[in-house]
Amino acid sequence: DTEVTQTPKHLVMGMTNKKSLKCEQHMGHRAMYWYKQKAKKPPELMFVYSYEKLSINESVPSRFSPECPNSSLLNLHLHALQPEDSALYLCASSREDRPYNEQFFGPGTRLTVL
């Protein structure tokens, strides 16, 4: 079962709000990823977790805060976002953080910041 789930599907928030995006996989994968995708652009990597430890942060602003509570869950905490942060936020997982391991994406959370 190659399924990654994400909640919520849609989120509208103001610039002063605090919200969280959630991602879950039950494939036993030990690497999980957050991507941001703007319309008509490819996904851009934000964070990589490997064995529940943050291994890559692609110079993401601190208003985005990732958390990996356990090997199946990945959260992205949002605070004081800007309208330009509106995008599709995709979670992905792979067996391990290795170049030949395929990544499987969740359906994404479509975020609108007002």
Next chain:
Amino acid sequence: RKEVEQDPGPFNVPEGATVAFNCTYSNSASQSFFWYRQDCRKEPKLLMSVYSSGNEDGRFTAQLNRASQYISLLIRDSKLSDSATYLCVGTSGSARQLTFGSGTQLTVLP
């Protein structure tokens, strides 16, 4: 220069046609390559991993040419449901994360 480059299209082809996408990569140290498809407002879905020997899955054939640093995807007998954006993806040099091409849009017409 982008690490992974694709012709953005759009490619508009009739049902039943054969269509080929090419993708070039600049980093000769790139190790693995994949093709993903992405429908409008949906997530990327893995279509195929690309192996040096080439691989085939039904109507889809992927090939990797390391000497020329390009990857190809061939779709035979196109179906309406093949309409999507096709993303060429490679691993960047020393890092392990995926590097996406900008995507090629395909529309299969009835």
